[in-house]
Amino acid sequence: MPRFSDNEKEVIRQRLLTEGERLFTTFGLKKVSIDEIIAATGIAKGSFYAFYPSKEHLFMDIAVSQQEKMWSEMVAFLQEHSDLSPRELVKQTVMFMLGQFSRYPLIQSIDGDTTDYLFRKLPKEVIEAHTKDDSAELLKLEQYGVHFTCDISVVTKILQMLAVNFFNLSQEEEKIRTEIINIMLDGILKEIVRENK
Incomplete structure (x- = not known):
């Protein structure tokens, strides 16, 4: 070596x-x-x-580094909008984060096919560590009065799937894509976020 x-x-x-x-x-x-x-x-x-050990590990390192930048942007957004109701705060935060993807083309390029490929090529513990990192960041929402109705690991997977769907809609007009994501997000948040602080 x-x-x-x-x-x-x-x-x-x-x-x-x-x-x-x-x-x-x-x-x-x-x-x-x-x-x-x-x-x-x-x-x-x-x-x-x-x-x-592999190009997939390098890819994951780059993606995680970019995601860490996005998480710090999320915290700043939460601080600025802490007066919103829990569901509205989560909705606006998710929409903000989806909008931030355009600043991170590597993350934006991750689609279902890339995700499947990474799941096949990377050790399970690498994928699980990434999910735990996402969960830890999403738990920060609780500091702003957000209470989830299900386990944070479920919330994390749901929001990861929403992001993948957002990327899959990239060929749609922005107006249509935003409307679809808004409808999906409204339905999801009614199920996973308690309305009262």
Whole structure:
């Protein structure tokens, strides 16, 4: 295994993240090879494996990093809109987060096919850790008076599925897509969010 100084590790890691994001966003996860990633970053194949066991792990690292940025944006949104009723707060927060996806093309590119592929290629514990991270972030809604009627793991899966549906509607006019998501969200929130604080 190659040896790198701490500075070299950081430079290589940043190159992998930057070039990986560019390649995955442009061509899609399945069409990008490790050889293309190492050619774009100018590192040896052994060096790639010193950082990631697979391209899927790199993809997940990039997606999680972007999602962490989105979660911090969510907290700022919650602070600004804390006077809304619980259901309206969740609805407006979800709509805000869906709108933020346009700033994160890699996350926006994740569709049902990509999700299925990641489930097949990544170890179960990597997927479960990501879901736990999402659940922990969604629990922050409770600090703003939101109480869910079901377990947070169920809420997390429901909202993840809503996001996938949002991406699948990308070919629709924005007005139609927004109306569909609003209808779905209203129905979902009646079932999973208590109205009273």
